[in-house]
Amino acid sequence: MNLFEKIFNHGILSRLEDSGTFMVTAHERGWLKTMLLHPAAPDAFAPETLKKLASILEQEQPFIIEEDLIEKARSMERQVYHPHLRTLRRIIVNRSGIRLGYTVKSGQAHQEQEGLPYKLEYSMVKREWYLLWYHMRNGSMMSTRLAKIAAIAELPLAADHAERLLADIQAKLHKRMASAKIQVMQEYNRELSRILYAFSCFEKDVDYHADTDCYTIALRFANNESEYVLSKIRFLGKRVKIVDGKLLQRRMYESATKALQLYGATE
Amino acid sequence: MAKESFDKEIQFLRMLVLTSGAYSRGQFAERLGISVHTFDKTIKRLKDIVSSVQQNLPQSKGKELAETIRYSYYDSTDPMLLFLYRAKSLKESESQRISLLLAAMQDSSLTTMELLDACCSTLPAELPMPDEKTIRSDLKYLEEVGVIAREPGPRPFRYRINNDLVTELTQDELLDLYHFVDVMSNTQIPSVQGYLLRDGLKKQLYRQQEALGAAEPFLYKYHYYSRILDEANLFTLLDCIRKRRYISFLYFSPKKPKSYASKNTNPLFEREAEGSQERTLPLQVVYDHQYGRWYLLSYDSRQGIKKYRMEGMTQMEVEEKAAAEEDFLKKREELDARIKYSWLIDTGRPITVRARFYNPGHSQPNFIKERVLLQGQWGVIMDEDEHSFIYEIIVNGTFEIKPWLRSFGSSCEVVEPAFLRKEMIEEWKELQTYYESVRENF
Numbered sequence: 001m002n003l004f005e006k007i008f009n010h011g012i013l014s015r016l017e018d019s020g021t022f023m024v025t026a027h028e029r030g031w032l033k034t035m036l037l038h039p040a041a042p043d044a045f046a047p048e049t050l051k052k053l054a055s056i057l058e059q060e061q062p063f064i065i066e067e068d069l070i071e072k073a074r075s076m077e078r079q080v081y082h083p084h085l086r087t088l089r090r091i092i093v094n095r096s097g098i099r100l101g102y103t104v105k106s107g108q109a110h111q112e113q114e115g116l117p118y119k120l121e122y123s124m125v126k127r128e129w130y131l132l133w134y135h136m137r138n139g140s141m142m143s144t145r146l147a148k149i150a151a152i153a154e155l156p157l158a159a160d161h162a163e164r165l166l167a168d169i170q171a172k173l174h175k176r177m178a179s180a181k182i183q184v185m186q187e188y189n190r191e192l193s194r195i196l197y198a199f200s201c202f203e204k205d206v207d208y209h210a211d212t213d214c215y216t217i218a219l220r221f222a223n224n225e226s227e228y229v230l231s232k233i234r235f236l237g238k239r240v241k242i243v244d245g246k247l248l249q250r251r252m253y254e255s256a257t258k259a260l261q262l263y264g265a266t267e
Numbered sequence: 268m269a270k271e272s273f274d275k276e277i278q279f280l281r282m283l284v285l286t287s288g289a290y291s292r293g294q295f296a297e298r299l300g301i302s303v304h305t306f307d308k309t310i311k312r313l314k315d316i317v318s319s320v321q322q323n324l325p326q327s328k329g330k331e332l333a334e335t336i337r338y339s340y341y342d343s344t345d346p347m348l349l350f351l352y353r354a355k356s357l358k359e360s361e362s363q364r365i366s367l368l369l370a371a372m373q374d375s376s377l378t379t380m381e382l383l384d385a386c387c388s389t390l391p392a393e394l395p396m397p398d399e400k401t402i403r404s405d406l407k408y409l410e411e412v413g414v415i416a417r418e419p420g421p422r423p424f425r426y427r428i429n430n431d432l433v434t435e436l437t438q439d440e441l442l443d444l445y446h447f448v449d450v451m452s453n454t455q456i457p458s459v460q461g462y463l464l465r466d467g468l469k470k471q472l473y474r475q476q477e478a479l480g481a482a483e484p485f486l487y488k489y490h491y492y493s494r495i496l497d498e499a500n501l502f503t504l505l506d507c508i509r510k511r512r513y514i515s516f517l518y519f520s521p522k523k524p525k526s527y528a529s530k531n532t533n534p535l536f537e538r539e540a541e542g543s544q545e546r547t548l549p550l551q552v553v554y555d556h557q558y559g560r561w562y563l564l565s566y567d568s569r570q571g572i573k574k575y576r577m578e579g580m581t582q583m584e585v586e587e588k589a590a591a592e593e594d595f596l597k598k599r600e601e602l603d604a605r606i607k608y609s610w611l612i613d614t615g616r617p618i619t620v621r622a623r624f625y626n627p628g629h630s631q632p633n634f635i636k637e638r639v640l641l642q643g644q645w646g647v648i649m650d651e652d653e654h655s656f657i658y659e660i661i662v663n664g665t666f667e668i669k670p671w672l673r674s675f676g677s678s679c680e681v682v683e684p685a686f687l688r689k690e691m692i693e694e695w696k697e698l699q700t701y702y703e704s705v706r707e708n709f
Contacts, residue, residue: 031464070552
């Protein structure tokens with residue numbers, strides 16, 4: 001199988017779009033058939049849809065990969081398609097409000113909380129789904145694990161009200177952005193590729209000074225992501241140094257000091 | 268026409284994505300081992316593809332290429348690098364003809380002659396008119412890639428577009444399918460075919476109900492989105508493995524500053540290729556979730572097990588020669604045993620690592636243990652009390668697991684082996700000096 005088939009050519013594609021033609025290759029159907037074998041598939045469809053799909057794809061060959069392709073250092077796959085996704089996704093697409101019952105980290109249960117859901121977020125690290133929503137009464141930005149949601153009801157919302165809230169959410173998201181500058185220590189420049197890969201899951205700009213052969217990475221992230229950014233920086237160890245971002249620098253100093261105390265290695 | 272290679276485009280896009288604006292044109296070209304002229308030509312070609320693929324997305328108009336493929340979390344619903352797979356070049360006449368044939372077959376099944384008529388009556392006059400033979404060969408190709416199907420029945424055969432996937436599902440079911448495809452292509456590998464399907468379904472949904480497209484509900488956090496660039500070579504390699512074939516390629520180790528060299532036809536401009544010519548028997552492909560990188564593990568008769576980063580493999584040629592089944596299985600078995608305890612792909616000596624992890628305390632939820640359970644691979648938790656627990660794992664060498672242990676900061680204390688414990692202490696000491704200047708605030 002070749003991924004660079006001429007049928008995928010951009011010219012053909014845009015012409016088909018103009019004529020309103022839907023085109024699908026055996027490659028894509030084979031991929032779909034493979035994915036439908038995943039234990040998460042029954043959560044994503046009604047049973048009759050699954051049956052229909054099975055009959056449409058009867059002739060297709062699924063990808064046989066087995067031992068030829070393995071994955072390493074993957075977080076355990078706890079959840080791929082949570083049963084709540086279908087319900088919540090429809091509410092988001094409808095731009096409706098929501099009434100939720102859920103429990104928080106401490107175990108405390110909340111009922112009948114009203115809000116506007118705006119995204120469903122999957123963490124590739126935790127391998128789990130979260131609902132991002134705006135809490136109407138106290139105006140806070142919420143992130144709730146789907147696994148902790150016990151009750152969901154759709155609340156009709158006037159279009160202009162939803163519009164206003166979404167604009168408000170945008171502004172709040174924008175305000176929550178934090179940034180940090182990270183310098184690649186020069187003796188590790190030959191590991192640049194590894195370092196840049198590690199940061200490729202963030203919004204970033206890279207700056208290169210040819211005179212000093214020095215790379216600086218400017219990261220942008222939501223301020224509640226700082227813990228994850230820090231764990232990445234500790235992960236890379238001596239290869240990188242935070243050069244701008246007081247809070248993160250302080251946390252790194254604290255980590256190092258506490259770790260040395262743990263090892264009984266303080267002077 | 269010579270086989271079209273996308274090595275240059277792939278290396279180009281990877282560098283653009285990873286270094287996000289760090290290099291000037293000259294610096295960029297130098298690192299790719301191409302001229303500034305080739306750099307400009309490549310960027311123009313890629314921009315043309317992006318703009319034709321995204322013609323209906325007004326927000327992307329006029330953006331610079333680097334800007335278009337720049338990662339922005341809240342706008343990250345469409346995989347930006349997918350357009351690479353739309354880059355196969357095609358003659359204008361062929362592109363027009365194939366699109367016309369497909370559009371014609373959308374409404375009803377047609378014979379070769381009917382399709383020829385449809386083509387001749389619709390194609391612009393300045394293009395050469397196809398003959399029956401051309402149409403037959405187009406149909407053969409389209410049938411091969413599964414885009415059309417031949418109807419059962421006597422000659423002359425009738426062909427129809429194979430789009431049961433959208434015609435047999437209701438609007439609601441189609442939406443379920445779209446979201447399933449979205450989730451699976453984002454969370455599973457391989458994913459390029461899924462992204463291509465997602466793209467087709469998305470356009471179909473737009474056509475049926477424009478408003479649906481306005482809200483893309485899903486986001487994927489901490490995603491290595493450039494991983495799809497390496498899938499370009501994945502299927503060639505998987506196919507080689509299945510057929511036990513040898514391959515040869517020009518390899519650029521990612522530690523070298525140059526990552527590509529133009530294949531020169533003009534001897535006056537010949538550069539010294541810095542890559543090394545390799546020939547090997549592929550055994551297994553590994554995807555590393557820690558960095559979002561791909562590896563090929565293979566066998567070389569002189570050096571035994573070899574490891575290559577897939578991003579460094581260019582000018583790949585599959586050989587006719589295949590290994591004997593028995594030999595292949597023996598090598599593969601050997602490899603399985605060697606990587607059984609690899610945190611990633613290290614085939615060094617197995618060693619037992621023991622580390623004490625400290626719980627967060629203050630009756631907080633135990634996110635430390637949760638993370639160890641989630642990411643600790645085959646390691647086990649033991650000697651647990653209310654403050655801490657021991658994590659033990661047999662692993663090949665300590666090089667690959669060390670960053671993970673260090674990422675826990677002061678919640679992790681390496682107990683064994685002693686040399687790793689010592690290394691950790693040294694590293695924390697050095698890291699402490701990095702931030703000495705903020706000490707007074709601590």
